[in-house]
Amino acid sequence: MLYLDTLPHTVMDRRTYIKTGTGAVVGTLLAGCTGGGGSGEGEGEETTASGEETTESETTEGEQTTSSESNELPDKVVIGSDIPYRPFEYETTSGELTGFDVDIAKAVFEGELGIDYEFKPTSFDSIIPSLNNNNFRVIMSAMTINDTRAEKVDFSEPYFTAYQTVIIPTGSDISSKEDLKGKNIGVQKGTTGASAAEGLKEEFDGDLTLKKYDQISGAFQALINGQVAAVVNDNTVNAEFVNGNGEGEAVFLEGEGAAEDAGKDAPPYLTLTVEEYGIAFRQDDDGFRKQVNEALAAVREDGTYEEIYAEYFEG
Template sequence: MKTRALATGIAVALSLTAAGCAKDDTSTTTESGATLINGGTLTICTHLPYEPFEFTEGGEVVGFDPDVLKIAADAEGWDTEVVDIGWETIVSGEALNTGQCDVSAGAMTITDEREAVMDFSDPYFEATQALMTKAGSGITSLDDLAGMSVAVQDGTTGADYVRENAPDDTKIVSFEDSALMQQAVKTGKTDAGVNDNGLLNYFVSENPDVEVVNEFKTGESYGFSVKKDSNDDLLTIINDAIASDEYDAVYEEWFGTAPSE
């Protein structure tokens, strides 16, 4: 794992955009047939931070997701720009529908509900839900959280999993972003936290006072999304990036191993 950008660098600008504010239509169709809201630049919506998938370092957005999308952009000779907006604006499809970006990213699980409002790329990361606690807590399962508290992140499949599977008397504390959710566990504000395994395993590697004590096989896959029924050529370019040797190299840079077949 790593905490810096790839040696080749990734020049993406961090922009703050008010959720729900549509932009004037300046979109163009590229030679490859893909539609971009700003010709020559692939504009990416995400919600920060979500290490190691996307986070800010040295004034730039870095992480696995922007690096994968940079493979797609480089193949077309495009620049990249990252826009940080609310997670609900992303998963509802509003960010794409209002022209705030060309593609949405954010370790986003492909679900039927989301596929109804967005078109997804091929899966690019297999994920499970993980349970994180303070080191040595003695908690090993959701059942152990009866009468205790657990942190989740708003609008995530992890939050849904906890609501469906935790004991009825578990106190579920919801946070707007992953950093707040993780800090709640680290500082003892909650007894445990549940979120995607890639996120929590990375956090544990940097914070030895917490540990992942269990993972739950939920059959989840992440995908990048584009506006519904309107940008198949961009999806093809992104899928080609996911299938490339460059993707394998980026995966190994961020996670320390080659992707499983």
């Protein structure tokens, strides 16, 4: 794998593909609803195709008092996360929670900071308000750092680099980005995938219809069913589907794009954006954020990060 010179994140190159193994199983899954994000991105799409809207409770069970002046660690950190989002967070067939984010949480909170952790399933399109309502202490949910979200939360140092990409049905007559014009595109609500698709819609002077789903699995199923012509989503999650449940039924749309424009060693398919993931904190939680950043750096320095990365990704 490659690293940028100064930022602690992973850059996936042309040799990077998703493993199909599940990796280590860690964490405790609380009962709750699942779905999708709190940045308000992707508003105004013409078509909505989703399940029932989820409503977040305003319980503060398991939460700790936070203060920007305090360096005292909590006994346990509750983590908000949109599940499933394979390979970052998902349940195995036996109901155990696993994934890249889950293993990183174990290494950071349990391994480095010596505290317990617990994942709380939360709809991604309401996850930032839920954080700021004290429903949990942090967000770890393959969340892209961007200016809109940074107005509402503070982020850790980046810990992963991803690209927004497009997958299409195998045998589709779509062969370039321009061929998406006039088509139905599936996205997950509140995600940067939805924002990237909105950017395409603007580029096509509005000649694109976005269908939004509570979870990315809904968009993938719509692709298989012929209800959408393509899905826009993170490359790692798209690759997990292409190489797993959607094997033989979906492929990446090829072409050059944002990664090449940014001078990255890009994967061999169209990239709409280059993005970095971070852990999100409330804006009054500076002390805890500093401790987590130090723990992330330690996990990188001792090789634990690379071992976890190898469980889920190749390259």
